[in-house]
Amino acid sequence: MARKNLFELSEAAGEQAPPDATRSSLVRPLMGLDRPLKPGRPVGAISQSLENINSRAQRAEEIERKLSEGHSVVELDPSLIDQSIVVDRLGITDERRTALVDQIREHGQQVPILVRPHPDDSARYQVAYGHRRLAAVRQLGRMVRAVVRELTDEQLVVSQGQENNSRSDLSYIERCYFAAKLEARGFSRDIIMASLGVDKAALSKMIALVARLPAEIIEAIGTAESFGRQRWADLADLLEERAKRARALKAIQDPEFAALSSDERFQSVYDMVKIPAKKPDRTLWTALNGSRLVSISDSESKTTFAFDKRIEPQFANFVRERLQALYDEFRQKITD
């Protein structure tokens, strides 16, 4: 928890920091993004150029530096801006949203968002990144500060993914989800790798993971910030079993489930399917005369007595009539 809060604070600080405060040490130009690429340029060029920059943070700092220095920032009406062609988030917590809104209300929007002209509607724009800032500004009813660039679809998603990477903004499952959506939209593996900053092996696993998990469960659990590849893969393994999957799908409908934090939701689903359902412990009670009168089934939540009517038809009724007396005796015993 403490870690998470720290992270949120530092991330919030990042949004408002003066753009040039920490960037003077950066000298390496962001190859491939320091000038707009010609549309239609082979996609390999993008990923190739990105290989030369190994540090994600550095890469992202560069993107921001370019934005704040090299390109003019304009103010746009948020209502003219549509979201990206591929949505990357699984939802955002309320406190994070309000924190950002407060911050922009007090300090203004320090970091511009990146948009491109809408390919189908010349009057509108599409976000490459800055969805949350856009939403916050929209809520405040202000104009949004934005950099407008001509971007191909590939450049758009690569910019979007790199921005997310740079801020360590997306949890593992969100990155997987984003990857899967890019894949579904027909982007090449090269582009997706460049966007997410992962190699082909990792990407393969990310896409496979989303394919293995029911979408309802991913969406119900949400970001699950604390859980990475291993735990999600474990969960996917466990959910291969049909019975467990059914149980998980049912559990996520519970209103109590929705009230948990995302991490807790993951843990709760995980725990539920991890512990194998204990099958009821069945024993047969045998009377002293050898009659096997009662079979007793003992599970986690209840104990069932089944009376065999073929052997002693009246016995069950007899016990039923004595229940109150038995219960009284029981109460008496535990209150002593």
Added chain:
DNA sequence: ACAAGATTCCTATGGGGTGG
């Protein structure tokens, strides 16, 4: 035969816990 993708295995890293 070749390329793309999937899988498996190994390892550096860092967080978290524990014992002195």
Added chain:
DNA sequence: CCACCCCATAGGAATCTTGT
């Protein structure tokens, strides 16, 4: 408080599989 260990994570290399 520090040193150490354990474990999860995520990146990467090697290898296997599949499709053309």
